[in-house]
Amino acid sequence: MKDYNFGQIERKWQDKWSKDSLYQTQDSEDKPKYYILDMFPYPSGAGLHVGHPKGYIATDIVARMKMLQGYNVLHPMGWDAFGLPAENFAIKNKVHPREMNERNIATFKSQLEKIGFSYDWNREINTTDPEFYKWTQWIFLQMFKKGLAYESYEPINWCPSCQTGLANEDLEDGRCERCDSEIEQKPMRQWVLKITDYAERMLNDLEKLPEWDNSIKEMQKNWIGKSEGALVKFEVRISNFDSNSNDLISENKNLKLNIEVFTTRIDTIFSAAFVVVAPEHRLIEKLKEQIENYDEVIDYVKKAKNKTDLQRTDLEKDKTGVELKGIKAINPANNKEIPVWIADFVLGYYGTGAVFADAHDERDFEFAKKYNIPLTESIAPLFTGTCNDKPRKDKKTVKRRNIEAIIKHWEKDEYFCLNWKFNNWKSFIIGGIEKDESIEDAAIREIKEESGYQNMKVIKNIGYEMHSEFFAPHKDINRYAQRNCVYIELLDGEYKKPRLEDIKNHNGSWIKKEEVDKFLTIKESKISWDILQNGEKPFTKKGILINSEQFNGMTSDEAMPKIIEWLRKKGLAEKEVNYKLKDWVFSRQRYWGEPIPIIHCEKCGVVPVPEKDLPVVLPEVESYEPTGTGESPLANIKDWVNTKCPKCDGKAKRETNTMPQWAGSSWYYLRYIDPHNDKALVDKDKEKYWSPVDFYVGGAEHATRHLIYARFWHKFLFDIGMVNYEEPFIKLQHVGLIMAEDGRKMSKRWGNVINPDDIVEEFGADAMRVYEMFMGPFAQSCDWSTKGLIGAKRFLEKVWRLFQEKELISCEGKCAEISKTIPPLFHKTIKKVGEDIESMNFNTAISQMMIFVNECSCHKLLPKSAMENFLILLSPFAPHIAEEIWTNLGHEKSIFLEKWPEFNPNMIKNKIIEMVIQVNGKVRDKIQVSADISETEIKKKALASEKIQKYISNQEIKKVIFVPGKIFNLVVE
């Protein structure tokens, strides 16, 4: 008997497959295509750890299955090799990044090859290859021509350690994603791509991607961050005519200055109590003369500028601001004059850099409290049924204004509460407000009537107006109540017995402070109590409009479009949409990237490099060190930088900034289709055949970076007719990370990295492949366990022995005579394995194969055809062992040229099944019956069972539930 010598077998087949070009993809075949893609790796110096191949194994399994199912499969691999780590390493070790790259790629490739992937290495690409980045530059030029690439001088994210500008997507919590340094805002010239032009399409087209991982779609939605609202104009008025010269007055008359404000809550406009502008707002400079405390204001602006974004956006810090004295704004809804403030919690780069503030936003509320700015409310919450008392359709609704009074005992820390007799209401004292009565007076009157206590002091109003609609049984009506809450302290115990009529509905009692919250059942009472205990909180949700003139009583959603329309007619507002997504800062002041193909001419200005001159090759430099001046190291190479203008032939300089690492990966998947084309980035016919990518697998960390950028570029390429479909990736699945055995990320830093080479050496590539797929659900992250590998290896050894020890007999339809169990089980296995690969449930596919193998090992004779087909099912997971056994069985051609087996549904159905018999839903017996047994028959059998009789005894059978093939349930109680 031959031993399972995986090392020898795996090496042998890897060589043979490569020699036979088994995985070379042909273009124009008559077969349906299947393009399956991995996110190509960045070849770092550390090499691969066992977590990296997880996604590659999955795509390899799918690719091999599709191949066997008769698809023309494109399954390529390449290198995303530009970028900072290679450059930083090169600087440190004085090697050229290109050399570094070549070494790293060689390591990566040899590691991958040992795992036995079916990549077509003829299509290997490398983003740093001039023949590749020629086309990256070409795409940039097309964008430039369409106005989508532009120069900007706005302040951008600057990493002081990497000494380069960065895009928003390159930040993590306000720090550099690469080196963790705090990011500064630095104004500098930079190239920017107008990704915001595509924001709406990128958002909407997510709908066209039903096969994308939902979590990734959600992340993209949040990243694009669309909010719909309105742009509102607040007219600026100068309030200090008297103290200024006549010149100013005349100037002021012509001012007609507005502060434009973006809001998503126009329904709160009537309560807009002040306007806040960001420190960078241009209004400050414009009103230099009119702002009375300009020195103070400019001092605040400077301080804000000196803060990093991280400091400015620290949520913990106290909000600060300065009022612009001498300046007022006009609330466009009610023409009230309101103050204008400057504060750094307002962001200059979002919306218009100015907001209106009111009582319905936590930040505004906090800010107003701190600086004593008076607030009014414009929205009240609406509760429908506050305590199991939903309004009834057949009753009429009566409106009433209510008070609720929280009353504190004159000596003890106890509060007077009501327990209502006819309902589960538990509240403080509640009563109506009579005509012309104030809230406070109503509260005092109600307390006297309902509690009997006479002397008290009103302390304060609590919280905000609340509306509720509920059924009031004691009045037999639906009540629509507008309730305000007052906090009152009793002065002494003087008491007059209440009239019976006033207290017939409830019992009053004193409740200890700590028990009040538990006692109360009515929502409004609980909210008021919470506010009394824990401090004021604004109501920030949508509700019912109050204090809003003609809009009173509408819901927020009803009112918003109406208010916009009303203001729009007056020229004071319009609909507006805002996105969190910012344009893509596309230049890096570093060496190791694609040169931006632009020439700056002294006469003609910015001139694109003519397409015929592409690629603009990255020149050799002596030092790759960043200059830190905002220029890339390329600026030092005089004979490269100095060039002639392609337009006027005059003196000109090359653009010295390079592209970010994300550039090449934004379109690389198209190049695999036609990797050696020197006429176009991809041949049109080939693109039409292969594109879009059918299935894309990679890490979720790319959700808001690579996957956003690639979709943007692809849509642009679609717009200029380079690709045939608007989305690059039809189906997207994210890989769950493999963590180290200690639960941490695998990293040199923790010394917990496991190298796949070692695992392949000790257990074999096939075992590693099977294990990584068996660990758990594919998308879920899980901890590596070298012990767990043993199970995978045992399984493969078992398969090996099966074919060594058992006798395989061809049976020509007589398989049933050899074994009754194998054929049905095998057909079930075909079904399960195929479906599970399709849905990425590799763990259960493997478990099904294990079940099959376990069953086989109980038999001496096995049907040959089933066993051969089983090898085909196994081959995507463990290609080497499958191919070896296949050959040992006498086949000359590769197993991967075979056909994926089909299952026969009739074979799967069991003729005899175990029917579960339940009494009252509990399993009491199991009976072997034929699968198509009728209800009457099973009932007979069930009643005949002693076990069942025991549970039924003499009780009457009230109900019978019969689920054919599954369950029979007798209900006796």
Next chain:
RNA sequence: GCCCGGAUGGUGGAAUUGGUAGACACAAGGGACUUAAAAUCCCUCGGUAGUAAUACCGUGCGAGUUCAAGUCUCGCUCCGGGCACCA
């Protein structure tokens, strides 16, 4: 704070979408083979009670719907991920 996921034995995880909870594996314990070890094979393996048959309990917690809930509904708790002064 907001938006997504999750929570099932000692462990990783199954469960045909409401129908036998714990498949498949790992670990552990016991046994067979062996001079011995490794490998392999067999048995046990959610909890409690019992020699056992069996009974009761059991899918983060609390309610609910149903003949029947890991699965559906409502209300919480905890964990993971993303976003975050986004007006």
